[in-house]
Amino acid sequence: MGHDLRLNRRQFIEMGASSIAAASASGFLLGCAGQALEKPTMAAAVPSADAPRVSYFSRFGVDEGMIRDALAEALSRGADHADLFFQHRVTNGLQLEDGEVNRAYTRVELGVGVRVVRGDQTGYAYTEELTREAIKRAAQTAAAVADGPARPVPTAFAVGTALPQRYALDVPWDGIKPGQKLPILDGVNAAIFKADGRIKKVSVTFMDEAGAILIADSQGRLVEDFQPMTILGVSCVAEQGGRKETNGYNVAGRRGLDFYSAETVGRVVREAVARTTVLFEAVPAPAGEMPVVLAAGSSGILLHEAIGHGMEADFNRKGTSIYADKIGKPIAKPFVNIVDDAAQPYARGAINVDDEGNPAGTTTLVDRGILATYMHDSISAKHYGLKPTGNGRRQSYQHPPMPRMRATYMLPGPHEHDEILSSVKRGIYCQSFSNGQVQIGAGDFTFYVKNGFLIEDGKLTRPIKDVNIIGNGPKVLERIDMVGKDLVIDEGGWTCGKDVQSVPVSQGLPTVRVSSITVGGQGDKASAKG
Numbered sequence: 001m002g003h004d005l006r007l008n009r010r011q012f013i014e015m016g017a018s019s020i021a022a023a024s025a026s027g028f029l030l031g032c033a034g035q036a037l038e039k040p041t042m043a044a045a046v047p048s049a050d051a052p053r054v055s056y057f058s059r060f061g062v063d064e065g066m067i068r069d070a071l072a073e074a075l076s077r078g079a080d081h082a083d084l085f086f087q088h089r090v091t092n093g094l095q096l097e098d099g100e101v102n103r104a105y106t107r108v109e110l111g112v113g114v115r116v117v118r119g120d121q122t123g124y125a126y127t128e129e130l131t132r133e134a135i136k137r138a139a140q141t142a143a144a145v146a147d148g149p150a151r152p153v154p155t156a157f158a159v160g161t162a163l164p165q166r167y168a169l170d171v172p173w174d175g176i177k178p179g180q181k182l183p184i185l186d187g188v189n190a191a192i193f194k195a196d197g198r199i200k201k202v203s204v205t206f207m208d209e210a211g212a213i214l215i216a217d218s219q220g221r222l223v224e225d226f227q228p229m230t231i232l233g234v235s236c237v238a239e240q241g242g243r244k245e246t247n248g249y250n251v252a253g254r255r256g257l258d259f260y261s262a263e264t265v266g267r268v269v270r271e272a273v274a275r276t277t278v279l280f281e282a283v284p285a286p287a288g289e290m291p292v293v294l295a296a297g298s299s300g301i302l303l304h305e306a307i308g309h310g311m312e313a314d315f316n317r318k319g320t321s322i323y324a325d326k327i328g329k330p331i332a333k334p335f336v337n338i339v340d341d342a343a344q345p346y347a348r349g350a351i352n353v354d355d356e357g358n359p360a361g362t363t364t365l366v367d368r369g370i371l372a373t374y375m376h377d378s379i380s381a382k383h384y385g386l387k388p389t390g391n392g393r394r395q396s397y398q399h400p401p402m403p404r405m406r407a408t409y410m411l412p413g414p415h416e417h418d419e420i421l422s423s424v425k426r427g428i429y430c431q432s433f434s435n436g437q438v439q440i441g442a443g444d445f446t447f448y449v450k451n452g453f454l455i456e457d458g459k460l461t462r463p464i465k466d467v468n469i470i471g472n473g474p475k476v477l478e479r480i481d482m483v484g485k486d487l488v489i490d491e492g493g494w495t496c497g498k499d500v501q502s503v504p505v506s507q508g509l510p511t512v513r514v515s516s517i518t519v520g521g522q523g524d525k526a527s528a529k530g
Contacts (some may be wrong), residue, residue, distance in 0.1 A: 010527055057214045070136055083216065087211070090106065113396075122379070125138040181208070196277055202235070215353070229348070231252040247272070247450065249275060286428075309443075312375055348494060350506070354392045363375060426468065480512055
C-alpha cells in the first residue's frame with residue numbers, strides 16, 4: 001500500500017516533512033495493525049547485545065510465540081523446511097521537471113511471506129496482516145505443498161553471530177526531511193542548464209528507502225537486517241540545429257544523504273551533459289564482425305545479462321543453461337576471473353545476509369578461466385550437495401527466494417588500458433548500454449550501445465550512435481583476449497528482473513577486449529581484425 005502525492009514545489013515546501021510522513025505512515029499502520037502505532041524509526045532499530053531476539057518487528061506485535069505458531073502450521077504436513085520473511089519498507093520519491101517538483105510520493109510496505117519446501121517443490125503464501133491468525137492461515141496455505149506427518153518446531157531460536165555492517169548509516173533515511181533533499185534536485189537542475197546552452201529540458205529524480213527484514217526458519221535461525229537505498233537520476237534533452245538528443249546518468253547505493261557530496265553531484269551533472277551533447281557529433285558505426293573494447297564500469301551489464309544469469313544454479317539444476325555441464329572446465333582465458341560479491345561496502349547490490357538468512361560473502365564463479373561454482377540458494381545447494389552461497393534473493397515478502405546476482409564483476413587482469421586500445425586497428429569502444437535483450441540459458445544477446453567511439457589505428461576517434469552488438473555470452477567470454485587492470489564497480493541504479501521479480505544489483509568490469517563481436521551499425525560493412 002502506498003500514497004502518491006502530486007504537488008508543485010511551493011506546495012511541497014509548505015507541507016513540510018512531517019505532514020507527508022504522517023499521512024503515509026499512520027494511515028498504513030492503522031489499516032494493517034488495527035491500531036495506531038508510532039512511526040517506526042530505522043535509527044532506533046539496531047539491537048544491542050542484550051536486546052530481545054525479535055527487535056525491530058516487535059513494534060508490529062511480532063514475537064517468538066507468533067513465529068513458533070506459524071512455523072508449526074508450516075511444518076504440519078511434513079515439510080523439509082519452512083521459513084518466515086517479514087519486511088517493512090518505506091520508500092520516498094521526488095521528481096523535479098521544468099524547475100518544479102511535479103511528483104512526490106511515499107510508499108510503505110509491511111507484510112510476511114511464508115515458504116514451505118518439500119524436496120524441490122515450494123509452497124508460498126503471504127499476508128499484509130501481522131496477526132497470529134493471519135500468519136497461521138498463510139502458513140496453512142503454503143503447507144499444502146507437502147503431505148506427510150508433522151515435523152517438530154524449534155524449541156528456541158538462535159540469533160547467531162552479528163551480521164557484517166556493509167551499509168550502516170549515521171542518519172537513516174527516515175530521519176531525513178524532504179526539505180533536506182530539495183537543494184540537491186535544485187542544484188543539479190541549475191548546474192545542468194548552466195553547463196551547456198543546448199540543454200532544453202531536465203528531469204531530476206530522487207529516491208530514498210529505509211527497509212528492515214526479519215527471517216525466521218525451521219532450523220531455529222532468527223536474523224534481522226536493515227537495508228537503506230538511494231538513487232539520484234538525471235535525464236536531459238538537448239537541441240542543436242533543430243536536432244534533439246536525449247541521454248542521462250544516475251548514481252545509486254545503500255547510502256545516506258552524505259553520499260550526495262559536491263564531487264558526486266558534480267559527476268552526475270558532468271556525465272549527464274557530456275553523454276547527451278556528444279551525440280550531436282556521433283556518426284554511424286561500421287557493420288560487421290570486428291574487435292570490440294568494453295569500457296570499464298557500466299559495460300558490466302553485458303557480463304551480468306549475457307553470462308551471469310547462466311551461472312545461477314536454478315537454470316543449471318533444470319538443465320536450461322549452457323553452463324549446466326561446465327563445472328571444473330575452462331570457459332575463458334586463464335586471466336579471466338569473475339565473482340559475484342555481496343560485500344562491496346554501500347554498493348546497490350550489497351547485502352549483509354541473503355533473503356533466506358544465509359551468510360552473504362564473495363562467490364568466485366570463474367577462477368583463472370575455469371567455471372568454479374554456480375550462485376546457489378538453499379534449494380539448489382541441497383541439490384548439488386553444497387552450502388548456499390548467499391544468493392537466495394526475493395523482490396519482497398510477496399515473493400519466494402531464488403538464486404540471484406548481487407554485485408557481479410570481472411577482476412582486474414594483466415593489461416593496461418592504452419595497451420588494449422592500441423591493439424585494435426579498427427573496431428568500436430562501448431561506453432554505455434541500453435535496451436538489451438538476452439535469452440537466459442543459451443546467452444544469445446542484442447545490446448544497444450548508447451555511447452561509444454570508433455577505434456582507428458589504436459586510438460579513440462569519432463563518437464558513434466545507433467549501434468547494436470549481437471552475439472552469444474558464453475562465446476564472447478571465450479573471445480575475451482585482453483583484460484585491463486582498471487576495474488570499476490559501476491554506481492548506477494541497476495535493477496535485475498527474473499521470473500517477474502526485480503532486485504537491486506551492482507556490476508562492474510575492467511577495460512576488456514573481445515576479439516570479435518557482430519556490430520549492427522549503419523555504416524559500410526566491415527570486417528576488422530585486431
